[in-house]
Amino acid sequence: MLKKLTPAKISMGVIEIVGFFSLVAIVIMMMLTTADVILRYIFDRPILGSMEMTELLMVSIAGLSLAWCTLKSGHIRVDIITNMFSKKTNRTIDVVNYILTGGICAFIVPALINRYIEGEKLDLRTYVLHIPEGPFVLLLSFGYLLTFLVLIVKIVKSMSGEEK
Amino acid sequence: MSPALVGALGVGLMLLMIFMGVWVGTAMLVAGFVGFIYLEGFPRAFTVLGTEPYSQIASYVLACVPLYIFMGITVSLTGIAGDLYNTANKWIGSVKGGLAIATTMACGAFSAICGSSDASAAAMGKVAYPEMMKFGYNQKLASACIAAGGTIGILIPPSLGFILYGLLTEQSIGKLYMAGFIPGILEVIFYSITIHLLCRIKPALGPSAPKTLLREKIYSLKGVWAMLILFLFVIGGIYAGVFTPTEAGALGAFGALAISFISRRLTRSKFAQSIKDTTQITAMIVLLITGAFIFMRFLAVSRLPAMLSEFVIALQVSKFVILICIILFYIIIGCFWDIYAAMILTLPLIFPVIQISGFDPIWFGVIMVRCMEIGQITPPFGLNVFVLSSSSNVPVKTIFGGVWPFVISDLVHLTLLVLVPQISLFLPNMMRH
Numbered sequence: 001m002l003k004k005l006t007p008a009k010i011s012m013g014v015i016e017i018v019g020f021f022s023l024v025a026i027v028i029m030m031m032l033t034t035a036d037v038i039l040r041y042i043f044d045r046p047i048l049g050s051m052e053m054t055e056l057l058m059v060s061i062a063g064l065s066l067a068w069c070t071l072k073s074g075h076i077r078v079d080i081i082t083n084m085f086s087k088k089t090n091r092t093i094d095v096v097n098y099i100l101t102g103g104i105c106a107f108i109v110p111a112l113i114n115r116y117i118e119g120e121k122l123d124l125r126t127y128v129l130h131i132p133e134g135p136f137v138l139l140l141s142f143g144y145l146l147t148f149l150v151l152i153v154k155i156v157k158s159m160s161g162e163e164k
Numbered sequence: 165m166s167p168a169l170v171g172a173l174g175v176g177l178m179l180l181m182i183f184m185g186v187w188v189g190t191a192m193l194v195a196g197f198v199g200f201i202y203l204e205g206f207p208r209a210f211t212v213l214g215t216e217p218y219s220q221i222a223s224y225v226l227a228c229v230p231l232y233i234f235m236g237i238t239v240s241l242t243g244i245a246g247d248l249y250n251t252a253n254k255w256i257g258s259v260k261g262g263l264a265i266a267t268t269m270a271c272g273a274f275s276a277i278c279g280s281s282d283a284s285a286a287a288m289g290k291v292a293y294p295e296m297m298k299f300g301y302n303q304k305l306a307s308a309c310i311a312a313g314g315t316i317g318i319l320i321p322p323s324l325g326f327i328l329y330g331l332l333t334e335q336s337i338g339k340l341y342m343a344g345f346i347p348g349i350l351e352v353i354f355y356s357i358t359i360h361l362l363c364r365i366k367p368a369l370g371p372s373a374p375k376t377l378l379r380e381k382i383y384s385l386k387g388v389w390a391m392l393i394l395f396l397f398v399i400g401g402i403y404a405g406v407f408t409p410t411e412a413g414a415l416g417a418f419g420a421l422a423i424s425f426i427s428r429r430l431t432r433s434k435f436a437q438s439i440k441d442t443t444q445i446t447a448m449i450v451l452l453i454t455g456a457f458i459f460m461r462f463l464a465v466s467r468l469p470a471m472l473s474e475f476v477i478a479l480q481v482s483k484f485v486i487l488i489c490i491i492l493f494y495i496i497i498g499c500f501w502d503i504y505a506a507m508i509l510t511l512p513l514i515f516p517v518i519q520i521s522g523f524d525p526i527w528f529g530v531i532m533v534r535c536m537e538i539g540q541i542t543p544p545f546g547l548n549v550f551v552l553s554s555s556s557n558v559p560v561k562t563i564f565g566g567v568w569p570f571v572i573s574d575l576v577h578l579t580l581l582v583l584v585p586q587i588s589l590f591l592p593n594m595m596r597h
Binding site: 033051056061065100104118133 | 181182183184185186187188189190191193194197210211213214215217218221222223224226227230231234406407410411413414415417418439440442443444445446447448450451452500501502504505545
């Protein structure tokens with residue numbers, strides 16, 4: 001029997017899938033750099049532009065994993081004071097935290113889109129392989145947008161007492 | 165309001181948010197962005213918010229973060245901690261306090277591959293603690309040596325702490341790795357001497373384990389030699405300038421995967437787990453780094469770090485007095501804060517003071533990491549103590565009761581590192597790159 005699909009469940013599913021691609025990006029980055037070193041020292045034929053590909057992969061990993069990490073509440077916090085508070089107070093603090101993070105994400109998304117538009121005007125590309133930077137700026141922006149969505153779901157869940 | 169006062173208020177706002185439980189990365193982002201709007205106006209702040217998250221993350225140096233994390237997590241999931249302990253135990257277990265010394269040595273070796281303090285403490289807690297209890301070791305000594313040994317993880321390369329320090333202060337990560345190597349080995353020696361002395365004074369604390377034959381000793385190397393060679397390959401490669409720290413991270417991760425697969429220690433589920441954990445920690449670091457750089461841009465505009473440096477010079481006190489104050493500051497915040505958060509939050513203000521005082525930035529990186537290591541085992545919030553307590557079910561109070569000899573050893577070790585900078589700088593100075 002099909003379970004009822006809510007927008008929140010669909011968003012979470014999308015985030016899990018996007019997170020999976022960040023796992024793939026890490027493996028590609030490891031393989032690429034390893035292959036570059038081996039080819040350089042053994043065959044004297046390094047992979048052209050491997051350094052800038054690694055940089056772009058790093059952006060991809062960040063963009064694809066940020067929402068996932070937020071979903072799992074994996075960010076660092078200092079809880080020496082909040083541990084002394086009641087559960088109810090901590091839930092309020094969580095909501096404030098999510099609102100602040102969501103608020104800053106709401107600024108970062110258009111700021112990165114603006115950076116993309118400016119970059120497109122200047123036709124910003126990498127030095128060796130001339131890969132356009134624009135899609136990667138957009139990917140990072142997409143990551144912050146997904147993070148924003150996760151935080152909205154978290155706010156709703158915290159307020160309704162669903163989130164522990 | 166003067167820009168420096170705005171800077172100080174920005175620091176205050178950020179600390180307030182952090183203590184109220186806001187994520188550290190978010191607190192830095194919000195305080196940096198709001199402060200920037202106040203000082204430079206919204207359009208400029210908006211531009212910074214669009215450039216920094218991309219330019220700081222599209223970094224070849226930052227790419228070594230997921231690679232080393234992947235290497236460390238892969239290795240720690242394969243049960244190498246048990247083999248390292250078994251090997252150290254066979255070689256040194258028969259001396260007074262031998263099992264505890266073996267634990268410390270295994271912690272050092274595990275750190276060399278894993279690079280994380282709490283992971284070392286958790287892994288050794290599961291392996292070494294039951295063994296020491298079996299031989300009638302004192303519970304305080306057994307648990308405290310694991311908690312203290314775990315701290316070596318952030319000093320012996322590869323260390324995530326050094327990567328963050330290098331990123332934030334624009335220092336060579338390769339040199340920082342080399343700078344932590346000898347102090348890390350010295351730390352193992354200091355702990356071993358401490359344990360041996362304790363057991364000489366009170367033999368009941370740590371009885372000797374049965375003697376082993378040379379054949380058994382050599383046979384015990386079977387499970388660890390490949391990983392130790394991998395470590396030497398990675399660190400040796402950086403030292404010789406054969407590869408960059410990022411390349412070394414990739415080779416290390418690939419090598420760790422290959423060894424684990426060949427030795428059939430890494431199942432598909434463990435592989436999936438290691439890569440998931442890597443991604444999550446990387447994303448956490450991404451938010452921290454983004455927040456740190458936006459906050460640093462704001463501080464630079466406010467001129468607060470420059471004014472703080474000028475203030476320190478105007479004090480006309482010896483630079484060593486300043487250094488002692490900074491060391492005490494880091495030991496204290498190390499007791500309360502996560503090392504990475506503490507580093508990212510304080511470096512923008514402290515590092516300019518260190519530079520203007522004429523201290524070597526590589527050497528200071530070692531000192532800072534060492535100070536915060538001490539905080540990981542001291543009350544009230546020594547992270548390693550809590551991690552060990554949850555992995556071995558030893559009460560926190562018992563572990564804290566046993567750590568004091570190790571804290572004293574730490575302070576002696578730290579004093580030595582401060583008085584003889586060459587201990588840290590010898591290897592980096594020998595590097596050609």
